């Protein structure tokens with residue numbers, strides 16, 4: 001436990017970001033660079049960004065926290081699994097490698113775990129005893145905060161994106177019917193494209209004849225403008241998230257869920273569908289579940305990683 005600033009690092013598929021964060025969650029300085037190929041190169045860039053951010057902030061940090069894409073072993077600090085886009089990342093000694101490069105103690109976690117720690121420490125579920133986090137990004141990530149601490153299992157606890165029972169579409173993991181096939185940004189884009197191709201839009205989207213991918217932000221805008229297909233795929237995503245929340249509540253009795261990630265920008269379109277799903281089938285415990293939108297935005301992971309280092 002330290003009262004001074006700590007450094008947080010967010011290691012993602014396209015960029016690596018480091019920030020110096022105070023004990024109150026304020027970002028003093030940050031630095032970002034593209035993610036290079038290979039585990040050692042990624043650690044070199046991460047260590048360089050920590051040095052750059054601390055130099056800009058003109059402070060010393062006592063520790064470094066990392067939120068990294070993939071499954072990270074909480075005991076060994078090694079990367080156990082990651083998507084194919086990370087070349088040479090699995091097997092990397094994330095904690096040891098970064099500690100050697102920075103000369104600082106390093107705490108490591110998955111990026112969605114770090115996001116939830118950020119929201120639980122300084123964000124939407126601050127002061128809450130138990131909460132689940134759901135990140136609706138390119139994929140769907142999840143994390144658990146139980147009795148005031150991150151619950152990690154063997155490294156992948158709370159990974160609800162690959163929970164079955166959500167139809168039969170093929171998931172990015174190769175299996176079928178996972179939550180991610182309905183609620184990720186990529187699946188919203190795929191499903192909207194399919195609806196338009198089938199001529200089922202009935203709205204402004206019907207001008208698309210051929211298979212150009214419409215981005216999630218544009219689908220969101222079209223839904224607000226009255227495009228029925230766009231509204232439907234977002235409502236389907238919201239209902240799927242609602243079902244996942246019910247599973248989390250049944251299993252863990254968490255009273256709060258925080259939803260972040262890029263697709264959470266469509267909160268006004270998702271939230272009514274999430275809420276309707278929860279109202280359809282309230283938990284047998286009778287305990288209310290409060291679902292909140294994340295408030296730390298794009299900084300949640302890097303700020304949460306810094307909180308993890310405290």
Ligand SMILES: [Zn+2]
Nearest residue numbers: 162171173178
């Ligand atoms: Zn899957």
